[in-house]
Amino acid sequence: MTIHRDDLGDKFGMWLFIFTELLLFGMLFVVYAVYRSMHPEAFRIGGQELDVAMGAINTVILLVSSMTVAMSLTAMQKGDKTKCLQLLGATLLLAVIFLVNKYFEWGTKFEYGLVPGSETLQELGHGTILFFGLYFFMTGVHALHILIGIGLFIFVIVKVKKGDVHKTDYIWIENTGLYWHLVDLIWIFLFPLFYLIH
Amino acid sequence: MTNDEKTHIVPYKTQITVLIVLIILTAISVAVTQLEFGNMNTLVAMVLAGTKSFIVLAWFMHLKYEKKLFPIMVTSVVILFLLVLFVTFFDYSYR
Amino acid sequence: MSEENTQKHKSFLEYQGKYKGILGWILSTDHKRIGLLYLYTMLFFFSLAAIIGLLMKTQLIAPGHTIMGPQTYNSLFTLHGIIMIFIIVIPGLPAVFGNFFLPIMIGAKDVAFPRINLLSWWVYIIGIMIVLTSQFLGDGPPDTGWTFYAPYSFRTPTNVLPAVFGAFVMGFSSILTGINFVVTIHRMRAPGMSWLKMPLFPWTLYGTAWIQILATPVIGITLLLIIAERTLGIGFFDPALGGDPILYQHLFWIYSHPAVYIMILPAMGVISEVIPVFSRKGIYGYKAIVLSTMAIAFVGYFVWGHHMFTSGMSGRALYTFSFLTFLVAIPSAIKVFNWVATMHKGSIHMHTPFYWAVSFLFVFMIGGLSGLVLGSLATNVHLHDTHFVVAHFHFIVFGGTGFAFMSALHYWFPKMFGRKYDEVWANLGWGVFFMGFLSLYLPMFLLGMRGMPRRYYDYLPEFHGANIASSLGAWVMVAGILIIFANLIWSARHGKKTSEKNTWGGKTLEWQVDTPPSLENFDEIPTITKQPYDYSDHSEKLNQ
Ligand SMILES: [Cu+2]
Numbered sequence: 001m002t003i004h005r006d007d008l009g010d011k012f013g014m015w016l017f018i019f020t021e022l023l024l025f026g027m028l029f030v031v032y033a034v035y036r037s038m039h040p041e042a043f044r045i046g047g048q049e050l051d052v053a054m055g056a057i058n059t060v061i062l063l064v065s066s067m068t069v070a071m072s073l074t075a076m077q078k079g080d081k082t083k084c085l086q087l088l089g090a091t092l093l094l095a096v097i098f099l100v101n102k103y104f105e106w107g108t109k110f111e112y113g114l115v116p117g118s119e120t121l122q123e124l125g126h127g128t129i130l131f132f133g134l135y136f137f138m139t140g141v142h143a144l145h146i147l148i149g150i151g152l153f154i155f156v157i158v159k160v161k162k163g164d165v166h167k168t169d170y171i172w173i174e175n176t177g178l179y180w181h182l183v184d185l186i187w188i189f190l191f192p193l194f195y196l197i198h
Numbered sequence: 199m200t201n202d203e204k205t206h207i208v209p210y211k212t213q214i215t216v217l218i219v220l221i222i223l224t225a226i227s228v229a230v231t232q233l234e235f236g237n238m239n240t241l242v243a244m245v246l247a248g249t250k251s252f253i254v255l256a257w258f259m260h261l262k263y264e265k266k267l268f269p270i271m272v273t274s275v276v277i278l279f280l281l282v283l284f285v286t287f288f289d290y291s292y293r
Numbered sequence: 294m295s296e297e298n299t300q301k302h303k304s305f306l307e308y309q310g311k312y313k314g315i316l317g318w319i320l321s322t323d324h325k326r327i328g329l330l331y332l333y334t335m336l337f338f339f340s341l342a343a344i345i346g347l348l349m350k351t352q353l354i355a356p357g358h359t360i361m362g363p364q365t366y367n368s369l370f371t372l373h374g375i376i377m378i379f380i381i382v383i384p385g386l387p388a389v390f391g392n393f394f395l396p397i398m399i400g401a402k403d404v405a406f407p408r409i410n411l412l413s414w415w416v417y418i419i420g421i422m423i424v425l426t427s428q429f430l431g432d433g434p435p436d437t438g439w440t441f442y443a444p445y446s447f448r449t450p451t452n453v454l455p456a457v458f459g460a461f462v463m464g465f466s467s468i469l470t471g472i473n474f475v476v477t478i479h480r481m482r483a484p485g486m487s488w489l490k491m492p493l494f495p496w497t498l499y500g501t502a503w504i505q506i507l508a509t510p511v512i513g514i515t516l517l518l519i520i521a522e523r524t525l526g527i528g529f530f531d532p533a534l535g536g537d538p539i540l541y542q543h544l545f546w547i548y549s550h551p552a553v554y555i556m557i558l559p560a561m562g563v564i565s566e567v568i569p570v571f572s573r574k575g576i577y578g579y580k581a582i583v584l585s586t587m588a589i590a591f592v593g594y595f596v597w598g599h600h601m602f603t604s605g606m607s608g609r610a611l612y613t614f615s616f617l618t619f620l621v622a623i624p625s626a627i628k629v630f631n632w633v634a635t636m637h638k639g640s641i642h643m644h645t646p647f648y649w650a651v652s653f654l655f656v657f658m659i660g661g662l663s664g665l666v667l668g669s670l671a672t673n674v675h676l677h678d679t680h681f682v683v684a685h686f687h688f689i690v691f692g693g694t695g696f697a698f699m700s701a702l703h704y705w706f707p708k709m710f711g712r713k714y715d716e717v718w719a720n721l722g723w724g725v726f727f728m729g730f731l732s733l734y735l736p737m738f739l740l741g742m743r744g745m746p747r748r749y750y751d752y753l754p755e756f757h758g759a760n761i762a763s764s765l766g767a768w769v770m771v772a773g774i775l776i777i778f779a780n781l782i783w784s785a786r787h788g789k790k791t792s793e794k795n796t797w798g799g800k801t802l803e804w805q806v807d808t809p810p811s812l813e814n815f816d817e818i819p820t821i822t823k824q825p826y827d828y829s830d831h832s833e834k835l836n837q
Contacts, residue, residue, distance in 0.1 A: 006405065006480055008265075008480070009405050009476050009479075009480040009481075012475075012476045012479060012480065013405065013406060013409075013472050013473075013476045015268060015271065015272075016471070016472040016475055016476070016506050017468075017472060019271070019272075019275045019506055019507060020468050020506055020507075020509065020510040021510070022275055022276075022279065023275070023278075023279065023507055023508075023510040023511060024510035024511070024513060024514045025514075026279040026282070026283075027510070027511050027514045027515065027544055027547070028514060029283070030282065030283055030286055030543075030544070031518075031529060031540065031544070033283060033286075033287075034286065034287075034290050034537070034540055035529075035535075035537075037287075037290060037291075038290075038535075038537075039535070052228065052231075056224065056228055059224050060221060060224065063217060063220045063221060063224070064217065066217075066254065066258050067213050067214070067216065067217040067258070070208065070213050070257075070258045071210055071213050073208075074207055074208055074209070074210060074213070077205060077207045078207065116521075116525050116526055116527040116528065117525055117526040117527075122534075125535075126528075126534060126535025127535065129528050129534050129535055130528060130529070130534070130535050130536065133527035133528050133529060133534075134529075136527070137518075137521060137527060137529075141514075141517075177258075177259075178259055181254055181255075181258045181259045184254060184258075185251050185254055185255070188247050188250045188251050188254070189247050189251070191224075191227075191247075192227055192243040192244070192246070192247050193243075196227060196228065196231045196243055197240075198231050198234075198235075198239035198240075198243075267479075275507065278507065278594065281594075281595065282547060282594070282595070285595050285598075285613070286543055288598075288607065288609050288610040288613050288614075289539070289543070289598070289606045289607045289609075289610035290607070291607070291609075292607035292608065292609040292610065293606075293607045
């Protein structure tokens with residue numbers, strides 16, 4: 001069979017996949033909206049328990065990593081393989097740092113017992129239970145996506161090194177980049193909705 | 199079919215500018231939390247997040263340079279989501 | 294593979310790829326083989342779920358304990374629902390006939406992502422395996438119904454987790470197929486095939502694929518939430534922790550109503566193919582059918598609340614959803630009008646696929662109209678959770694999708710297998726099945742109106758008469774299924790061989806390729822100049 005190559009088609013497919021992700025998180029935002037409208041005060045107090053600085057740092061990390069992955073595509077399009085690899089490596093590193101931060105952040109919540117199912121949380125009332133349930137579930141699903149992203153970056157870096165991805169065939173970088181921007185997009189909404197509730 | 203589409207290479211400079219704008223918007227969204235707009239605070243936060251995602255979509259995700267079909271699809275999906283949210287609140291707002 | 298060129302006319306059934314024997318099938322990326330893989334999987338599980346249905350109907354032949362107790366009955370209707378919905382009708386027509394015929398009908402050699410297409414079948418199989426473990430492991434088979442309603446689904450001690458997780462995994466299969474089809478249709482149509490020259494089955498697959506992409510993630514996350522609820526107790530749907538079980542129903546039906554259109558849209562596509570061919574007349578109102586397809590796909594997204602009229606939603610939500618439900622009935626009615634108008638003054642050729650298509654119209658109308666009864670608020674309160682609902686959705690899902698599936702199977706069978714089936718037996722099977730179908734489900738309307746609730750193994754003595762008719766109908770219908778399957782399975786192996794390209798006088802591209810199609814479908818990709826259902830030459834032939 002002839003080898004069928006259609007970069008635009010591949011990108012199209014990636015966008016369609018992104019739509020599924022948008023709706024998946026979208027439904028969590030619906031759940032969030034419903035419970036926040038029911039318990040506005042508990043959500044405000046819950047938000048103050050979260051560390052704004054930590055959240056802001058993670059936001060910046062993701063934004064920078066979004067830029068580096070976008071730049072790695074530019075580098076590859078220009079044929080600069082070394083720079084492309086450096087930028088992909090930087091993105092990978094930033095993704096890992098994000099997860100490390102998240103680990104410490106979650107860690108403190110566990111210390112205080114603000115975890116679904118814990119007795120401390122049971123005593124704090126319905127709104128708080130729901131707030132921390134949503135916090136852990138949504139940032140958890142998001143962190144899972146970061147993990148998948150890390151796997152993807154390693155895969156793409158190997159492909160670039162082997163030369164499977166090169167100056168005229170860079171759809172893997174492009175699609176991985178699209179995925180990573182999606183992860184960033186979700187965080188752009190998670191940050192104000194959990195950390196910046198006034 | 200081959201890779202016959204024209205590619206648009208986004209210069210590094212643009213990407214750095216975009217990042218700076220995004221970080222400034224993040225700083226603003228943290229700063230406005232200290233201000234008191236009453237119920238408007240959430241709205242302000244969402245407008246800022248919306249602006250940021252628009253920038254990510256347009257520049258980082260190249261929608262600005264893609265075929266028209268792509269931005270149209272993205273917009274439709276966002277509208278679809280907002281409509282679902284809206285219709286859900288026909289229940290929760292009037293219980 | 295240029296050395297294979299001399300054999301390019303070998304059919305896809307005989308073509309020897311990288312692997313031999315069964316591996317040549319389960320590792321094949323050929324869209325036609327994948328379509329058949331889905332077909333075999335579905336026929337197997339359909340038989341299983343039909344037997345379960347038969348057992349349930351046998352239990353209901355008399356009040357009280359006939360052949361099973363309440364717990365068995367509960368787990369059987371759950372398994373019947375899960376298999377029929379998630380394994381059969383949701384992948385259903387797109388996975389079998391969409392995979393096999395979409396590329397051929399739009400003049401392509403395969404789908405856009407053949408390897409993802411194979412992956413999607415594997416994901417489907419893995420999902421099925423996970424679901425099936427729920428029957429054997431843990432504290433007994435789940436008894437929640439296929440809807441997994443909260444809070445019962447995380448309070449019941451039965452083994453709900455694998456069933457929920459399996460359904461979640463199968464969702465990925467559905468999404469992958471959807472992505473594949475949308476990209477295929479956008480990027481791989483033959484030269485000259487503008488959007489409005491595309492046949493209607495691909496059009497309905499297009500609408501379906503969008504729903505698969507945009508709705509399936511909703512059930513995915515909802516099922517994950519149920520899992521989190523069961524394992525971690527996050528409390529989203531647990532009233533004891535502040536959660537709202539009605540929100541579960543919202544999320545569940547935001548997917549599961551559009552899922553009804555995943556089931557029925559491709560069925561409408563099949564009917565739109567079959568009716569013009571056997572009427573030897575162009576489809577009436579092609580554009581109206583295309584538009585109504587897309588309208589159904591869109592409006593169908595906002596009517597989910599009609600499953601929740603008695604759940605305690607706000608009044609305003611009630612009449613909004615009821616209104617939108619009535620709206621979505623309009624495009625379906627437009628289609629029925631178009632099909633009937635296509636037959637009008639056509640030169641009707643009575644063959645098995647056409648029998649199935651016209652009987653589809655009949656049962657689909659009953660199903661649709663009873664849907665309006667359920668969609669209006671006052672009647673819904675009376676009929677909610679009665680056998681009326683069971684009858685309604687079996688008329689739509691079985692009568693609609695099922696009849697269209699049978700029509701498609703008999704329509705494309707010669708093309709797929711290169712053999713003919715015995716039409717006398719096929720028609721007999723149809724007749725027996727149809728009679729059984731009506732006598733099985735029509736009494737349920739009556740029972741529902743008189744107040745017999747669904748999902749109980751027992752009933753009051755006053756409902757006995759109609760239940761006897763219904764249960765006997767089930768046996769007759771299964772006899773019909775046996776005749777149909779026996780005929781088709783025998784014919785697929787021993788039927789008269791045929792290489793006739795155009796079995797029925799169809800105009801779409803699949804009738805211009807070899808029978809059975811070669812690996813790459815086309816020696817040369819055709820250029821399209823005509824509308825898909827151009828029967829203008831037929832009237833000339835008649836005058837000769
Ligand atoms: Cu519905």
